[in-house]
Amino acid sequence: MIVVNGLRKRFGSHTALDGMTFSVEPGQVTGFVGPNGAGKSTTMRVILGLDAPDAGTALVGGRPYRTLRRPLCHLGSLLDAGALQPGRTARNHLLWLAHSQGLPARRVDEVLERAGLQGVARRAAGGFSLGMRQRLGIAAALLGDPPALMLDEPFNGMDPEGIVWMRQHLRGLAAEGRAVLVSSHLMSELQDTADHVVVAGRGQVIADTSIAALLQAAAAGRVTVRLGAPFVDVAADVLDSAGATAVRTDEGTLTVTGLPAEAVVAALTGGGVPFAEISTHRATLEEAYLELTRDAVEFRATTAPQVTR
Known part of the structure; x- marks a missing residue:
């Protein structure tokens, strides 16, 4: 379990966390979202x-990480899929991490297989695509079989197959009873992956639900x-x-x-107004996020970009 309580942090005159x-x-994927400058990266650091x-x-x-x-x-x-020595093979990258934690070499092979990297284990990681580096980073995060995981933008650089794999993998980790914190700007992926969401803005929590x-x-x-x-105005009056x-x-x-769908149907039917379809609005996570963070965006374009033809 990860517990963050009352974090405050300033960098010069800038308040990063307030x-x-x-x-x-444990047992769920928690999405951590917010606009640039909201304090997500600082919180994870x-x-x-x-x-x-x-x-x-x-x-x-229950203890500080250090x-x-x-x-x-x-x-x-x-936190950064590029944080590796590019000339080192994927297996050797994981092997030195395993040795630093007193973990056996067989654990390296286990996480390579789980991340789908067994076929490229002896290739230099510097030649990997961003998606493959993300998989290597996931493998490193799993080395110690930890009860908690924290991932920053793990969907970045993933192809469609990789995104499906990541989505299923994160759900599987939570199903094993782990606490999983995922920061991402890809709302559609979090909507299909996360159980819970923490929305941050200006260094504070805007929503936690x-x-x-x-x-x-x-x-x-x-x-x-x-x-x-022709029936729109009549329907509105009814x-x-x-x-x-x-x-x-x-x-x-x-x-x-102001009225549930059933009452809308009854009102229009009683008023003799024909209609083709009535449906309850289904909001998206992106829609909810934009509404919540409307006043928390620090960097916003004031004019539309000019298009040169």
Whole structure:
């Protein structure tokens, strides 16, 4: 289990962390998301003891990471897939890490196979693609068979097959009872992978909840009604009279709030308004994320880019 409590960190005049607090529970994948400058990387560096906080604590299994003996057996991490000696083979890269933790060589071969790298184990890692380096980083994180893992942007550089593998792998690690923290900007992948999400902004936690609860809140009880364009105004009047708020979103479509789908059907049927389709709005994690972080983005373009033809 990873527990972050009240972390504060300044770099000169910049406040990177301003009371960051959350926990990563065993048996689930926790997504860690937020705009650039939200404090995600600094938080992960503090957890690993690479940066010292000005206040607060970050504990792995109840202890600071720097006090752990054989730390890879407590927390496996991947912050930078390029952090390797390029002339060293994939197997030798893992072998020296294993020796540093008192782990046998057979463990290296086990994680190489689990990461799908057994066929390239004796190739120099410097020639690997980013996706293959990500797999090597995952193998390194798993060397000590740790109960907790922390991965920063593990989907980067992955081809479609690799993304499917990563998604299934992360779910499998959580199913084994491990606590898994995954930072990513790929909301669609986290939506299909994570059970829980921590949304950060300006060094603080904006939301700490399950994916299901966040999507339900983002949907906000909206109902989409599709009907012929001539009936849109009539339908809006009928729904407004029934206590709903109906807004035209495009030609022949209304977005309705204030009534569940069944009540919308009843109101339109009772008013004699024909419709083609009624569906409950299904929010995406990206939609929920953008809404939550609307005021937490530090770097935003003020004008649209110019296109040269």
